[in-house]
Structure formats: C-alpha cells, structure tokens
Amino acid sequence: MEPVLFYGVPHGCSFGSIVALEWLGEPYRLCRIDMLSKPEGEAFSRVSPLGETPALLLEDGRALTESFAIMHNIGARKLERKLCFAQGTPEFDRLNSVLAYLHTTFHSAFSPAWAAYKLAENDPNRQVLRALARDKAARSYEHLQDMRDGREWLAGGDAKSLADAYFIGIARWGEDLGLFDLSKEYPLLHRHMQKLEADPGVIFAHAIEDENPATSSGGFRGHTTLDELNPRLAA
Structure with a gap:
C-alpha cells in the first residue's frame, strides 16, 4: 500500500513534498486539498487535525504532518538517492540546518503577504x-x-537534496505574490531556481498543481480522494 500525500492548492508549500516524492522514485499517491475552501470534515481531520497541508498518510495508517517531518520521512526511505543523509553525519547536520531555516524563517516571512492576499483590494491593511x-x-x-x-x-554536496525540493516550492512565492523581481534583485538565487524549474520532478509538480497533463518520472500511482481513503482512515 502506497503512502498518500495530501497537498494544498493554490501554490502550497506541499509542492516541495511532491518534488521530493518524484525524486525518490518509490510508489505514492496524491490527494488534492483546496485550502481556500477551508477543508473540514472528520476524514481530513484524522490526517491533519489542524486542517493544514501537507500531510502524509503512511503505509501503516499513521498520519504525519509538517513539511519538515514529511521531508525527512521521504528522504530516509532510500538514503542512496542522497536526498537525505544518515543522522549523525556532517552532511545530515548541514541539510537539517538548511531545511529548518526554510521551514521556519523563510516560510513564515511570507505569512503577512498571504494574509493580505485574502483581503479586499481597497483594504488599508493590505499594503x-x-x-x-x-x-x-x-x-x-x-x-x-x-x-x-x-x-x-x-x-x-554533489547532488540535489530535500532542501532544494522544499526551497523551490517556497522561493516562487516572492514573484507569485508580486513582492520581488527575483531575476534582478537576487540573480544568483534566481539562476538556481531556473535550474530547478527545468527538473522533471519540478515540472511534474507544477502540472499537478495546475491540473494539467503530468508525466511522472518517479513513482506516482494517481490521485485518490478522501471518500476513497475512508476505510483506510477508519482503520
């Protein structure tokens, strides 16, 4: 039984978890959650008590929340892919430090802009x-x-890691929200983003988010729904 990733749209931070699963290459399924509709209901609350994405339904029926934890779960499944590293190594510590920064400081920096996104154009608090x-x-x-x-x-290191997968899902928000011209203001970082945007796993994740035809180079086994997952969640 494959793990199921619950990912949020539009442009959720769960984008990075989709990329990481593609890079891993192991079988998985996806469940799409529209975050603007404020998902509720007993089924989803069993996976994500706070109603947030991403969430990962594991093979044994346990649910895992928080991108930081989900990323490490994905990377640890096949260490030879070098998405993650063995705990206790310098490589793990460096990756862990970068992931923690992305998950806390970088992600939270955009919270005011996402709050403004939900306000009316003429609301004085928006600017x-x-x-x-x-x-x-x-x-x-x-x-x-x-x-x-x-x-x-x-x-x-000499290979892309979980940090790059999570980074590309968050870094795009600067332009998505109309806050920056990244190519002019942060050209080195923008070049790194462009390199990642050309990656098949990132291209796939964009297509999934936008509901366009998506070709997996990993282990994607299709979408499922909360209704279809009810027996598994009840267990």
Whole structure:
C-alpha cells in the first residue's frame, strides 16, 4: 500500500513534498486539498487535525504532518538517492540546518503577504502586510543567496537534496505574490531556481498543481480522494 500525500492548492508549500516524492522514485499517491475552501470534515481531520497541508498518510495508517517531518520521512526511505543523509553525519547536520531555516524563517516571512492576499483590494491593511512581508522575505532571500554562493546545491554536496525540493516550492512565492523581481534583485538565487524549474520532478509538480497533463518520472500511482481513503482512515 502506497503512502498518500495530501497537498494544498493554490501554490502550497506541499509542492516541495511532491518534488521530493518524484525524486525518490518509490510508489505514492496524491490527494488534492483546496485550502481556500477551508477543508473540514472528520476524514481530513484524522490526517491533519489542524486542517493544514501537507500531510502524509503512511503505509501503516499513521498520519504525519509538517513539511519538515514529511521531508525527512521521504528522504530516509532510500538514503542512496542522497536526498537525505544518515543522522549523525556532517552532511545530515548541514541539510537539517538548511531545511529548518526554510521551514521556519523563510516560510513564515511570507505569512503577512498571504494574509493580505485574502483581503479586499481597497483594504488599508493590505499594503501594510505586503510591506512587512517584503521586508522579512528580503532578509531571507539575501541569506539564501549567500548560502548558495560557491555551492552547486543549496545544502552543498554533489547532488540535489530535500532542501532544494522544499526551497523551490517556497522561493516562487516572492514573484507569485508580486513582492520581488527575483531575476534582478537576487540573480544568483534566481539562476538556481531556473535550474530547478527545468527538473522533471519540478515540472511534474507544477502540472499537478495546475491540473494539467503530468508525466511522472518517479513513482506516482494517481490521485485518490478522501471518500476513497475512508476505510483506510477508519482503520
């Protein structure tokens, strides 16, 4: 029985978990959750008590929430893929540090802008929130650009890792929300994003989000629904 990733749209941070699953190459399924409709119901609450995505339904019926934990679960499934590393190694510590920064500081920097996104255009709080988000996110982009300087991949090493998968799902928000022109303001980081955007796993994740035809180079076994998962969730 494959794990099932519950991913949020539009443009959720669960994008990175889809990319990571594609890079892993093991069988998995997806369940689409529209976050703007404020998903509720007993079935989804059994997977995600706070009603948030991503969430991962594991093979044994347990549910795992929080991108940080889900990413590590994916990477640990096949360490030879080098998406993750053995705990206790310098490589693991470096990756863990970058993932933690992305999951906390970088992700949360955009929270005011997402709050503004839900407000009416003429709401006076909208521009205040957007300005706050730009200020906070700018510091993160600068730090990540410095971190990327001299490295081929965000967490170092000779191969893409979980950090790159999670990064590309968050870093796009700067332009999605109209806060930055990343190619002009952070050119080194933007080049890294462009390299990742050309990756088949990232292309696949975009197609999944946009509900376009998607060709998996990994282990995607199709979508499922909460109704179809009810017997598994009840167990």
